[in-house]
Amino acid sequence: MSELNKLAEAVFRGDFAGVKVITQQLIDAGTAPLAIVNDGLLAGMAIVAPKFKAGEMFIPEVMMSARSLAEGMKLVKPFLSDAESANMATFVMGTVKGDLHDIGKNLVVMLLESGGFNVVDLGVDVSAEAFVEAIKEHKPAIVGMCALLTTTMMVMQDTINAIKKAGLREQVKILVGGAPLYPEFAEKIGADGYCVDAVACKEMATAIVSKL
Numbered sequence: 252m253s254e255l256n257k258l259a260e261a262v263f264r265g266d267f268a269g270v271k272v273i274t275q276q277l278i279d280a281g282t283a284p285l286a287i288v289n290d291g292l293l294a295g296m297a298i299v300a301p302k303f304k305a306g307e308m309f310i311p312e313v314m315m316s317a318r319s320l321a322e323g324m325k326l327v328k329p330f331l332s333d334a335e336s337a338n339m340a341t342f343v344m345g346t347v348k349g350d351l352h353d354i355g356k357n358l359v360v361m362l363l364e365s366g367g368f369n370v371v372d373l374g375v376d377v378s379a380e381a382f383v384e385a386i387k388e389h390k391p392a393i394v395g396m397c398a399l400l401t402t403t404m405m406v407m408q409d410t411i412n413a414i415k416k417a418g419l420r421e422q423v424k425i426l427v428g429g430a431p432l433y434p435e436f437a438e439k440i441g442a443d444g445y446c447v448d449a450v451a452c453k454e455m456a457t458a459i460v461s462k463l
C-alpha cells in the first residue's frame with residue numbers, strides 16, 4: 252500500500268496519531284502538498300462519505316475521521332502557501348445558518364489562503380445578519396457560502412436577500428458551494444457562481460479579482 256493510501260486509510264479509521272505521523276513523513280519525503288491533501292486526506296474522507304450514507308458508519312466515527320483530517324491539514328497547510336502570488340483580496344466565508352458542516356469550507360479557506368486571499372472565516376451556523384455585518388466591516392471582494400443540507404440550501408437565498416436589502420449586493424461577488432448544490436441552483440438564488448470543489452473556487456475567485 253502506498254503512503255498516500257495509508258494516509259487515506261488512517262483518516263478513514265479516525266487514527267489521529269497515525270494521520271499526523273504519515274502526513275509528516277510525506278512532507279519530509281517531499282511529496283507535493285496538494286497530493287497529500289487530495290490523494291491522502293480527502294481520499295480518506297471519500298471512503299467515509301458513502302459509508303455514512305449507507306448507515307455503515309455513525310456520527311462519532313465520522314467526527315473522528317473529520318478530526319483526523321483536520322490534524323493532517325494543520326501540518327500540510329504551511330506548505331500550501333504560495334504567498335508570492337498574493338493579491339490579498341478579502342474573501343468572507345461561512346457555512347450558513349442551521350448548518351454545522353465545515354470540512355469542505357475549511358478546505359476551500361485553506362486553498363484560498365494559499366492563493367493569497369485574505370480570508371475572513373465566519374465559521375459555521377452563520378446568520379444572514381452576521382454575513383451582512385462582515386461585509387460592512389471587512390469590505391470583501393467576494394463572499395462565499397457553504398451548505399451541505401438540502402434544508403439549509405434555501406438559507407443561502409435568505410442570506411442573499413438580506414445582503415440585497417442592506418444595499419450591499421453590488422459591492423460583492425457571491426460564490427456558493429457544498430455537496431448538494433448545482434449551477435442552476437446558484438443561478439436561481441442570484442449567486443454569481445457555483446464551484447464544485449476547492450480548486451475550482453480558488454480559480455474562480457482568482458479570475459474574479461483579476462477583473463476588478
Ligand code: B12
Nearest residue numbers: 350351352353354355395397400401428429430446448449
Ligand atoms: C462529515 C459529515 C458530517 C459531520 C460534519 C463534521 C464537520 N465538522 O463538518 C457530522 C457528523 C457533524 C454531520 C452531521 C450531520 N449531517 Co452530515 N455529513 C457528513 C458527510 C459524511 C461528509 C461531508 C464532508 O465533509 N464532505 C467532504 C467535503 C470535502 O466535501 P464538501 O463539504 O462537499 O466540500 C467540497 C465542495 O462541496 C466545495 N465547497 C464546500 N463549501 C464550499 C463553499 C464555497 C463558497 C464553494 C465555492 C465551494 C465549496 O469544496 C469542498 C472541497 O472540495 C456528508 C456526506 C456527503 N456525501 O457529503 C454528510 C451529509 C451532508 N450529512 C447529512 C446529515 C443528514 C447530517 C445530520 C442532519 C445528521 C443527523 N441526523 O444529525 C447532521 C446535521 C448537523 C447540522 N446541523 O449541520 C446528509 C445531508 C442530507 C441532505 N440531503 O440534506 C449527508 C449528505 C449524509 C447523507 N447522505 O445522509 N455530518
